[in-house]
Amino acid sequence: MNDKNQIYGLRATIEAIEAERPINKIYLQRGLQGDLFKELETLIRKKGLSSSYVPLEKLNRLTKSNHQGVVASISPVVFQEFGTLVESVISEKSNAFFLLLDHITDVRNFGAIIRTAECCGVDAIVIPKTGAAPITDDTIKTSAGAAFNIPITKVDHLKDAIFYLQSCDVSVVAATEKAENTLYNLNLVDSCAIIMGAEDKGISPSILKIVDHGAKLPMLGKIGSLNVSVACGVVLYEVVRQRLG
Structure with missing residues (x-):
């Protein structure tokens, strides 16, 4: 420290x-x-x-x-208030783009995710107040400074954040290998929030029960999963691809 x-x-x-x-x-x-x-x-x-x-x-x-x-x-980064931030984004954009992280614990994974999110035009990152990786010097370095350019907000419970986003007509999509649908079958052009899960456990079952959609990435090799920061990059860029297309 x-x-x-x-x-x-x-x-x-x-x-x-x-x-x-x-x-x-x-x-x-x-x-x-x-x-x-x-x-x-x-x-x-x-x-x-x-x-x-x-x-x-x-x-x-x-x-x-x-x-x-x-x-x-x-934290070297000042966190923004969740409700105020969401309202501000939604009032300014017709296709808001949020990223929720369900207890990502590795600071370098967190930094890499922040960097990719900023590059993909994510409007805000939402993390829980407890049990998540802190924003440290390593996080800032891995994010290449992107942590200073993208709003980050902390909430008591991700479930409450999900319900709030859904009430604002934001479609909540969980990136999970347990889904039947692949990511490429979803419409991600309209306002959406992507959820990425913890490195070891993925997205918690209680959260999976309340999302609008689950989506998986096709895995063609022998390894059954990707590093969470890599998977997040693939998912976020599919949103970008659809919106540019």
């Missing part, structure tokens, strides 16, 4: 949360006690922030400064 992208100390972290700083994750010393620490824990739960309890040695590796048992990773 780069020092410029972190905050350490109990009071400093509380103030950062209250100031709505874009926090990736908060690392808390395991077994720490005290009123100020309890106040921080309560605030983390209230805001739905990602956190984990770690040994003192882990915190000492993250920073040489006096961390008081708390180190917070700050």
Whole structure:
């Protein structure tokens, strides 16, 4: 973690949360006690922030400064508010293009996906607040700076984001090998949101139940799946192909 992208100390972290700083994750010393620490824990739960309890040695590796048992990773990118962002896109475009990531955890995969999404004209990327890869220096580097050029928004639950998009007449398409239809049989010219799943588990079953369409990529070799960033590139460029055609 780069020092410029972190905050350490109990009071400093509380103030950062209250100031709505874009926090990736908060690392808390395991077994720490005290009123100020309890106040921080309560605030983390209230805001739905990602956190984990770690040994003192882990915190000492993250920073040489006096961390008081708390180190917070700050995103170099400012996240936008979901509802406001969606309304803005839909009011400006007749064929909005969204990308939802269901718990992508590898920062380099995330960066590569951001880069491709920006190149394909995706209007916004939607990720869950917890359980997703943070935007780190590695993410920025892998995205070739695209993370600064495309709006990214965090939501409490992807299911709620899906219902909201559907209420705005955005067709939600899950890229999954479990689908019967191939991607090439779908109409992706109108407003749509593509969902890509986690590297190991794919898209969660609860999300697959509520999407408008499932779509798979034809696999002609012996390997049964693609790297998620590669698969995402293929899917997004099919949207581009249809819209240009």
